[in-house]
Amino acid sequence: MAVALRGRPAHAPGNTYFSYTPNGRKLVTAGINGAIRIFEHGSDGEPDIIDVQHDVHTAVAATNDSFVVGCDNGEVYKYNLTTKRMDEMLTRCTGRINDLAISPDGKWVAVASEELEVKIINLDDMTNIMSLREHTGAIKQLSFDMSGTTLTASCVDGMIYAYSLSSEQPQLIRRVDGLINVLSTESDAATRATWHPDGRAFVVPTESKELQVVSRSDWTRQKVFSGHKSEVSALAWSPNGALLVTADLDKDLKLWEVKSQKVLKTYDDVKNPILDMQWHPKDNVLSYTNTNGELFIREDFVPDEHRRLLRAETQPSPLNNDPLAEISGNARKPTTNGLAHKRTAQDDYLDDLLGPDVMSEDGDGFIEDDDGAGYAEEPNHFGKRPAQTSNGAPAKRHAAYSSWEPQIHESFQPGSTPWKGNRRYLCLNLIGFVWTVNQETHHTVTVEFYDRHQYRDFHFTDPYRYDKACLNESGTLFACPRSSQHPAIIYYRPHETWTTRVDWRTELPEGEEVTSLSLSSSCVVATTSAGYVRIYSLFGLPLKVYRQKSTPAVTCASWRDYVMTVGNGPVGGDGTTRLLYTIENVKRDEICQSEDILALAEGTELRSVFFSDKGDPCIYDSDGVLLVCQHWRTPGQARWVPLLDTRTLERLAGGKKEESYWPVAVAQDRFQCIILKGGEQYPYFPRPLLSDFAFKVPVAATQDDEDEGAAHQKNLEEQYVRLSTQQSLLQDLVENTHATHTQKTDLATMEGEVDKALLQLIAAECREGEERGMKALEIATLMRDRSGQMLTAASKIAQRFQHDRLSEKITELAERRMVGLVDEDDDV
Template identity: 90%
Template sequence: MATALRGRPAHAPGNTFFSYTPNGRKLVTAGTNGAIRIFEHGSDGEPDIIDVTSDNHTAVVATNEHFIIGCEDGEVCKYNLSTKRQDDMLTRCIGAIHDLALSPDGKWVAVASEELEVKVINVDDMTNIMSLREHTAPIKQLSFDLSGTTLTASCADGMIYAYSLSSEQPQLIRRVDGLINVLNTDSGAATRATWHPDGRAFVVPTEAKDLQVVSRSDWTRQKVFSGHKSDISALAWSPNGALLVTADLDKNLILWDVKSQKVLKTYDDVKNRILDMQFHPKDNVLSYTNTNGELFIREDFVPDEHRRLLRSDTQPAPLNNDPLAEISGNARKPATNGFSHKRTAQDDYLDDLLGPDNMSEDGDGFIEDDDGAGYAEEPNLFGKRLAHPSNGPQAKRHAAYSTWEPQLHDSFQPGSTPWKGNRRYLCLNLTGFVWTVNQETHHTVTVEFYDRQEHRDFHFTDPYRYDKACLNENGALFACPSSSQHPAIVYYRPHETWTTRVDWRTELPEGEEVTSLSLSNSCVVATTTGGYVRIYSLFGLPLKVYRQKSTPAVTCASWRDYVMTVGNGPVGGDGTTRLLYTIENVKRDEICQSEDILALPEGTELRSVLFSDKGDPCIYDSDGVLLVCQHWRTPGQARWVPLLDTRTLERLAGGKKEESYWPVAVADDRFHCIILKGGEQYPYFPRPLLSDFAFKVPVSATPDDEDESVAHQKNLEEQYVRFATQRSLLQDLVENTHATSTQKTDLAAMEGEVDKALLQLLAAECREGEERGMKALEIATLMRDRSGNMLTAASKIAQRFQHDRLSEKITELAERRMVGLVDDDDEDI
């Protein structure tokens, strides 16, 4: 199939640069003239044009909301993609801007210019600047790694400087010498260290006109791409890292297979030197700009015979002796529930190697063993055929079969994230956060607090490689998996004690691993692969060990003396297990809820379990719904009530924003979270900002075209349901604990809020007419005020709207309550 080449005159002849937005919907170009063009992906229409005051633009980067351009006069400006107007001038440098690099989360932009200093600027607060000064000459090109915590700067002196941005003071962590050319900053040859999508390595053009892969773990040289005869001018990885495309000063464009470092195709239709090049984030499209002011969008760039490589999952970086490469880095591990794996590029490669004649017609993927030679073994998950003890010269061909097994919910640690490059968060909450860095031979763990007047941050070398952590005002809790040197370990480190601070560790029995941890101000809880729940005091004294009824365990949470555990239960009609939870009071040895079903709809996964600041169990699911457990202290009475459905937030109205939310805490009657933009699934590095949203119970839909009175009434209905739920939770707390005077006062105040909401609802019904009188009376019966003041006010509201009969009924209800003839359970209106 011929490649569709689309050339567009974007700017006046001269150097032209561009950037895709992360979601791939827009492409922003900048060139020598004073106009910025914004192209819509997949559209043949004319681009939007923004006339700016500057010209001779030398770099552009973009997020989904804005773009940033650098100019020859030293200005770096941020523009809004929606309003098409300038938001800020982020900085002004003495000389021309050489390059811009945007962190993966879009929060920081690195600026290289004629100045020796590289500025890393917060795009939302331009006064928040980090400065990099360890290099001895101007920087030519910049790049962030996958986590956004490492910045590589290619210098005119022929060195690559790697800076760590994980702390407030950036640090130079490596100088890489002997790779790139000593070049002027205006040279057409590229020297950028371009990071592979799996975050473990980068590739950089060398003096020998090759492309050298460098491992970030030890900064050693790995695989090499050889084939160009002149200096490289631009390069780009495919989004999954399976392909690499490069261009040189002789106008050659080459597509590479990353795994084998072989040339897949050479394109000879390039007319001008390519300056900037990117794969589309999702589609089979390569775009590039050149020295003649043109933008080229090559659709169906990867040929059909190699397109399977582009469709595969993220591939491993081409490293020497890499175990991930042996099993095809995109191949998923065999699922314990028996579900089949997703086909990988290696599967397709083996199919091509064997040829269609060697595959069965029914697609089962086994070879015909017509001569009984015994080579028709079952393939494993990676497409290789394994010998079977019964296979031999007389072995008979047997049909492939599979057995059904239920789909289990994987265990997880609340607040923990997967590895992103060599970093991951172990814990995120309102106290602070814990993150770890993989240093190959060991890990380094950092604990940071939001209130640094109360607690001091600390950092330690971690030879045990802790993979789970909890943090609160009392201490930090860690757990590590077993290894050849030690079994699984639980480690607790208190912040302060009135005696000498004593850390403690405990080792689990051999073969047992920790699946989740929780920490309260009175106990430590660990669930394990052995099905046990192990509970310790804060001083390491074992309090309880028992086997969980619902296994395998999923997660746990704790608050004061209460512990909540979640595990896999019976199988539902969709083949997935139903999650069961248990809540107990460890101190009193009482079971509040035993193996009750966790309220999750079909196809929805549990994302987090946490206790609110008032001690109520909460869960957050993959649909973005926050639920609280009501009446959980009474056995058999618990139910899950939604407090917030994040899909209905006003900020998402109209579909203008694409974002999700990482749960952090439920406190002060608000949902605290981290906003994840675009397709992000996990919190980013450096430290993410916390956001919070008020509760809003999803009582009803709110159409955009409804009138104000209907919208107002729906808001009042939502307020009533929300206040009634909060009053119920607070009443359970007061009745079942040694409540403080403040808590009792809060309960009375919340009852007043419930009655106020009902009073406003009654007024809204009276406003609609006398025919709504029965509903208005029903609302009056829900009021809880025993003094009669609220019912008196309700009667006056009815009189104001001239509903005399309704006023009489409400007065009669008030009198009966005063003499005790009506109680809360009386249904006789």
Template identity: 55%
Template sequence: MTAITQQRLRGRPAHPPGQTYLTYTPDGKRLITAGSNNAIRIYTTGSDGEPINVDDCQELNTAVVATNDFFAAGSEDGTVCVYSLGTNMLDKVLVRCTLPVRDVALSPDGDWAAVASDELVVKVVNTRDMSRVLYLREQSKPVKHLAFHPSGSYLAVSCSDGLVYVYSLSTEDPQLVKKVDGLIRSLETDEEASSRIIWHPDGTALAAPTATRGTLYCGKYAAALIWASLDIQMISRVDWERQRAFASGHMGDITALAWSPNGALLASAGMDRKLLLWETKTQKIIARYEYPSIVSLVWHPTENILSFTNSDGELFIYTDFVPSEHLNLLKKPLQSAPFIHQTNVREPPVITADHLQRNVRARRGTPDSLDDILGPDMMQDDEDDFIVDDDGAGYAEGVNGHGKRSNEHLDAPGGLVYKRRAMNDSWRPRFHPSFQPGSTPWRGNRKYLCLNLIGCVWTVDQDTHNTITVEFYDREYHRDFHFTDPYLYDKACINDYGTLFSCPPLNGAPAMIFYRPHETWTSRADWRTKLPVGEDVTSISLSDSYVVVTTSTNYVRVFTLYGMPFRVYRQKSSPTVTCASWRDYVLTMGNGPVGGDGKTRLLYTIENIKRDEICQNEDIVALPEGGEVKSVFFSDNGDPCIYDSTGVLLILLHWRSPGQARWVPLLNTNLLDRLAGGRKEESYWPVAVAQDKFHCIILKGGEKYPYFPRPLLSEFDFRIPLSPEVVSLSEGTDEPSGTEATKLEESFVRNSVTLALLEDLIAATTATHFQRSDLVRKELEFDKILLQLLAIECREGEERGAKALEIVGQMRDRSGKMIEAAGKVANRYGRNLLEEKIRELGEKRLVGMDEE
């Protein structure tokens, strides 16, 4: 139920009757009003004293905006004047127009002022240098309202032709980003009704009074259908699709609206004499007020104050505007804009030892139990702690909130302090959530179902159905396609052979799998299959040989590419998390036993489906504390890779040998040179590992997922995270090996990993000539790196001889040529003893080879 205020504010006569406008300075200390007369008034927040008058201003003002240092006002004579808040006097005429000014907007930093007039062109003027002017020319009619994006990078223009023009101002030549049709009504620039765009404070969406069909009663027996602005519609900045709407609030045209500073609340006023307060998250009205003829309204930047003006020239400053029962909404941090598809999944808390100590015991089994009424969280009595310090002797040093003594004074073995816990205390482990590699959550009405090096799949919610688009990077090899999706597919995989989809159970229909091959030598053989009732798909994967599906019942279902069920088994680790596949190999992940931090350990299994052999059975995924797997995939050479939430890319070494697998870090994106010194704030969306590079999408700022338009792929070379500098202790002094040696040592470790991966591949498969040649080439590069390290050690001095000999011992060359080259390096630097040791090492190696 919405609250109807009983308080009736008295308006302050600010200006003569006529359109009156107002604005706060960003610090909230001053409130500035401008109206139909030639005076502008400056009010001090929290003071009931008379305002400061700035006289000899322009008459018939139509807009006022302010920074902490100055304010600007536009008027019907076509001028925009800037006034100093230090002297309260005219500073300069910022711009002149040939026709009346209708709106003025300031960029968040105050450096640019956008001016809309009855001219067709919008002028964006630099407030410090009036000679710098940007021109927005795409409009076909005059502009009624302007609004800067919170970042200052975009400007939304509400035109009298009924279109919203969104410009990018990131360059000196503004670019039209989007023309939004059907959002606002076509209104003349001097009409009282509003078509103003307001950006949500988080910058992800905008809202405006939208064109709504209403009924105009013309008489007792006749009525006419008209268009009015009764609702407030939200639009996503990402895809410009319609989102949530604030509907059924006003019975007349909306004249003013504004977000609260944190975006949790929305205030709107209309010709129906209503001033409404909406909750943004639910789009529900939480308070109603009655004030006629409101022209402009604005929130105080930090206080619970809403100020507004009307067409009678009155100013209203409404303190305690948000009712006390909803005041917590205004005190929240910046809230996100409400979208149609939002993932507000509340994860269970991490259960730690501290949580267990704080766990409380509910009263059970008594006739007057309050458990069902209050719930276990409210029942905090501890029946074991009953001692009361009634004589002041200090027995109750740790008295709890119920006047009872705690047992915190008791020490556990080893000095640890603990509390006794009842046997019926309950706690919930934290599970790793399931996910589909390469997919993103809904944002607005669209999401990516799959992103990889082959292409991408995305879906668009059309209310009654979805539409699926599949795009390929190589359009000469494959053609893009698009189709209507009545099944609402929510997962997809794509490779060179086909595209796989799955949909959840819907309206009593079971979950379903759909495979569409790209090209076949026969007619295209699409196929669908349904899962048993009550079984939902948690993840899917597609390889050159099989379709793999993991389900909510912990089954792993394997199909051939033409729809024949091949294998079904129940996964040991549960609940299932995800899966990936490559040729005949399938990797599945699931939640395992609970660790000491209350979080389950993630386990993986790799098996060869065709040979029915298990390579790794329920092994632990190596994650740091609190880390999660963000994506899992096979490299182009068929090696399992994961990318975790800490920004580290890892590859699985020796995974074909049971019990020998280990996760090796290939790249820590937090240590990239481009992030040095905090110059950039960005993260990375993993796509693939191919050609010895990490392919990803760069996410700017605080973005967590890629969105539309489709971003470009970036690639980074591997760089195994070693210590930044290796230090050698010699004769009691610290002698750093230097940047050159550090790079070579990283290259040595990295090449040893890639060599091991290639050797495993050649040993497990029928190697091609190219693979064997590649192995010889990599071994040669490996030994060249060691030669360079040897040269550095020889250059440092004779005391480095032991390490230099150790480096030579790492060489893989069996012909003796690289050992001979190492001896020449030692000779060049005059390390005769080292040269002799290297020669002996070479002879021993040759003898050993002969014995083999």
């Protein structure tokens, strides 16, 4: 009776990871509980235990002298294997550590976290750091090649990024697409590119649950290992590369012969999914950890009948048409001049040692298909052998197993509502609103304006059933989905022209749908289901068609010649995609921001995208936060600044009201919206009234019991931050456009308002006492006025409160500024 396999309880139930030291003498495990265990190879004794302060470890990698562990709080620590003590914290990241990999020479550790950066840290000098930033999402798993000059990084975007580390600055040398699954970093399925010991290829689990070998020389697909029915969770080459062991999430553990890609044995005693797996560097031992906190050390893992493969010299990678395969220790020697060589006593000895059926007698170097299992089938043009049924006919593909899918953000049209009964709004903004009624056989569309002196309302019968619309001062834009009678259509109707008004329509290619529309004073923009961004003039002339980088598309907005598109980007650690946005000037063909991350808080969704009346991009999220994009005209400098958090409105204080807000626009420095009562999510009929709220940047929390002085101080601080943001937006507009005289005057006025807010803050600090003088002086250095009038006023304020020393300091600052000795960014 076979003895059941028993694991060693290394950690509390949960994901557990381990690493052998390169010499194979020690094995280090890390997992859920706040301890690290160090096992001696070949010993049944209790492991050494290092108690640490961090409860959850997510990765571990070891050298002969030390080991490195990563934590779920983003910290990475180095420990000494001799003293069993922590040497130092190597780095701290903003998200959990996903993986660690130590270079073969033991000098560098690569750190993958939830950040969009991989850090490569020198283990002897933690200040010596290289960074990899060319990937578009978080890296799930890492691996060095045998030389340590190439690092492969498996990304959540479904790509493998190969970096060269042979120069001082790492270089991206290849993106390998179409192999690995798009998975979250917390998925138990593996995406690691595991390098063969000869360094010429790596193997990686694919979307089809196979293991694909990829050549290093030209990055092409080579041999394939097929046999798993579930996602592969761990894999490892034997030290000589002759064997491969793999495990999947269905708890199948398989041992493969590398040369033939044949399963030698399937182990059915695995009780929990395997997460981490390694061969011992020298012995016939396989170790692995699982999702239950257990460590298994399986001695005599390779059966006796196949142990000769483990004893051979390093074998070549399983490449197609590889000449090295013919001279490996496992291959038949070639004939001379096309004739078989004469058998010798050495040949008889090798047959006795290796077995007579290792190779066929025809000298062609292929595995005989003596059991009809199809191992000798020629690979098809995809590099895979066709499956066979019992009668030899090609087998049908099995139904796909359920697999994890990322949560993408659905596309939406800003200002549009879903159906309620037979009515819905297609567009709501400050110009007016467009609504439609479902009449079963057709729709009727009505366009109404707030200013009926300038515009004339109209309505029409809609046989196309338009489902998207935009409205501005120039015209009304519509789009309809395709049907059996017609393809998807874009329709534009100008309000008025100096010639006869001419509507225009354009049909999209067959099968393509409009996912979002936007209309500005100079162009029409449509994102489509095919991933295209289509841009037209107001008279229907196609200006641009290009494929959006981040897909599926989510929405778009436009203002004058500027177009902003939003799409789904890489998958984050929570399994949802990160939204990316691009802003471009279509007239000048300039990219202002390219595929930058849209600043949404975790767990929130995008509700609307629009440009303010001054032309600044704004977004509104499901938490009720309004943000504006600052410095968006300068590539790489954009950031999203909150202008208002509607949850902090005074009208909601104390739970007096239950209401939310439907975003409409940002105009006249106020948030224009529709108030939704109770649990409503969308505005409905009759036509709702517009409301507006002043901006209030969430600088600090407001306490109900705080004194009047503290509340006044917070209000002044909020006023300064808000006015500074608005001044910055206006300054960017003036500096980057043909600004009008009014805009330049407004900028000067806004700068004065910022300085007035600073004067009030100085007065508040002086009122608190002379001990606040240093802060008051710091505030004075922030003043923008170059004439010295504001600093003179600040000095008088200090004198009024009898802070003579502060007054002298401010006067000195004003004098130095007047002679150009102090810049506003310099320390005082």
